[in-house]
Amino acid sequence: MLAAIAFGLLAVALVVAAALAARRFGLPAPVLLVGASTVYTLLPGPDLRLDPDIILVLVIPPLLYSAALSSSLLEIRANLRAVISLSVLLVVATALVVGGLLVAVMPGLPFAAACALGAALAPPDAVSALSIGRRVGLPDRLRTVIEGESLLNDATALTLYTVAVAAVVGDPFDVPFVIERFLVAALGGIAGGLVVAWLLGQLRRRIEEPVAESTISLATPFAAYLPAAALHVSGVLAVVTAGLVLGHQSRQLLSGAARLHALAVWRLVDLLLEGFVFLVIGQQFVAIVPAIADYSLGTVLAAAAVTLGGVLLTRALWLLVPVLLPTRLRFLSPHPYLSGRELLALSWSGMRGVISLAAVFALPASTDAVEFPQRDLLLFCAYSTVLVTLVGQGLTFGPLLRRLGVRPDAHESRRRRARARTAAAEAGLRALRSLQQHEPIPDALAGRLRRAAEDRKQRSQDSLTALNTPADEQVRPESPTQTFGRVRRIMIEAERDELQLWRDTGALSDVSLRLLESELDREEGALPPS
Structure with missing residues (x-):
């Protein structure tokens, strides 16, 4: 027991250290964790062994749900054409290409077994892509496509995978059967997610306690996944659907305090679970490599090479070949x-x-x-592909973006936020004027509220003016909004020191201190960047 606790603490320490090192040196945290855990497996001591049930039932649902909560349902719908192309058609194409290549270099391997491996490797991993993508920075429309693809492609891949495995052990592997199974799984998963979203939405409308809200939020991915899995429909798609709908409705379902609390909770969950899955990947090295000792080196290298090549080239050709079409056919x-x-x-x-x-x-x-044919070699092909793509593409993705000049338009995003803040402040002023017409509000109180809203509006307009001014024409070292944020933070820090002094001298209890500090923390979080 003590050894397991010590190992768990070491794992948490590695996750935190990787996150800090990634921020400090600009390296992807997943790559650092995979490398550290691979080295750790070579040392004496306990190792993590990948249990598919734990990963697919306990780890993946909350990670996908968290990603869905932060995704935009409207943006995914606007990019639905590209999302379906990548998350359905490309997944099927990758599974078939990898399956065909493996059959060509692995004599005696059934096509269904090869397609099972191709289906498993077809979907880019949501955890890996989003974790690295958040750090390197992506344009909004490219980020939306990657998020949408990553959220939906697992349902396609796991459905095709299930059908292929069933074919190896005796069920038919024909096109009508695959299409029917996929449609049932996909539509059932979507329906299940919508039902769970509606039920939990009704419940959350009646709860205003932030801790209870966060508890329900943590339980939601399992409430969506487990019934769907029991009904043999797509649990992954049920989780994603519930997350997209509930995230889209968060304004109607959650109070501001509940949203802040839930955001902090999910950030912690993401950090620990993402770190855990990358540690697990690295730790499988010592379990997989010895299992291929009975195969010739040529067979191992050929199988691993065609698997990796099929995964990478199919995606590249699928995306880049349409660019070569004549302009009049580009609509295809x-x-x-x-x-x-x-x-x-x-x-x-x-x-x-x-x-x-x-x-x-x-x-x-x-x-x-039936014994699943050449399972050990298929495991090695999968592990080598995951390792090469995660480490190789993870390390080079950021430099490639910089070389291509593909960067987010930060100025445009800030301009939109400034305009939205201005419009929101004006809406607040209109609401205040309307209230004054229908109920008596003391002039002093109305004046305070009006000045606060007008101040927020002026800060947003100052930001918009600064953003619209060319850099070579800006003469002020910082905008009024930046000055406001910097000075107010200094004031807040002084207020915290005073509250700490009151607590230390016995004039204020710890409970009251935490309450007052929470008020200051929320105000500081709403300040503009200094």
């Missing part, structure tokens, strides 16, 4: 609004991760009558 492209540089960046964003490994580890070692 599923992503005509993306530039060639953005498509090249998108083709290099397909890191594979723990979902692929968990699916391949779930391949049955044997059944009552």
Whole structure:
């Protein structure tokens, strides 16, 4: 027991250290964690072994749900053409290409077994892509496509994977059966997610306690996944659907305090679970490599090479070939609004991760009558592909974006936020005037409220003016809004010191101190950047 606790603490320490090192040196935290855990497996002591049930049932649902909460349902709908192309059609194409290549270099391997591996490796991993993408910075429309693809492609891949595995152990593997199974799983998953979102939405409308809200939020991905899995429909799609709907409705469902609390909770969950899955990937090294000792080196290298090549080249060709079409045929492209540089960046964003490994580890070692053919070699092919794409693409994704000049338009995003803040302040002033017409509000109180709203409006207008002024024409070292944020932070820090002094001298209890500090923390969080 003590050894397990010590190992858990070491894992948490590695996750935190990797996050700090990534921020300090600009390296992807997933790559650092995979490297550290791979080295750790070579040392004496306990190791983590990948349990597919734990990963697919306990780890992946909350990570996908968190990603769905922060995604935009409207933006995904606006980019639905590209999202479906990547999350459905490309997944199927990748599974078939990888399956065909493996059959060509692995004599005796059934096509269904090869397609099972291809389906497992077809979807870029949501955890890997979003974790690295958040750090390197992406334009909004490219980020939306990657998020939408990552959220939806697992349902396609796992459905095709299930059908392929069933075919190996005796069920039919024909096109009508695959299409029927996919439609049932997808539509059932979406319906299940909508039902869970509606039920929990009704419950959360009646709860205003932030801690209870966060508890329900943590339980939601499992409430969506488990019934869907029990009904043999897509649990992944149920989780994503529930997350997208509830995230879209958060304004109506949650109070401001509940949103702040839930955001902090999910950031912690993301940090720990993302770190855990990357540690698991690295720790499988010592379990997989010895298992291929019975195969010749040529067979191992050929199988690993065609698997990796099939995964990378299929994605690249799928995205880049439409660019070569004549202009009059460009409308046939599923992503005509993306530039060639953005498509090249998108083709290099397909890191594979723990979902692929968990699916391949779930391949049955044997059944009552059938032993899954060449399972150990398929495991090695999957692990080598995950390792190469995660480390190789993860380390080079940021430099590639910089070389291509594909960066987010930060100025435009800030301009939109400044305009939105101005409009929101004006809406608040209109609401105040309307209230004054219908109920008596003391002039002093109305004046305070009016000045606060007008001050927020003026700060937003100052930011907008600064953003619209060319850099070479700006003469002020900082805008009035930046000055306001900097000075108010200094004031808040002095107020915190005074509250601390009151507590230390016994004039204020710890409970009251935490309450007053929470008020200051929320105000500081709402300040403009200094």
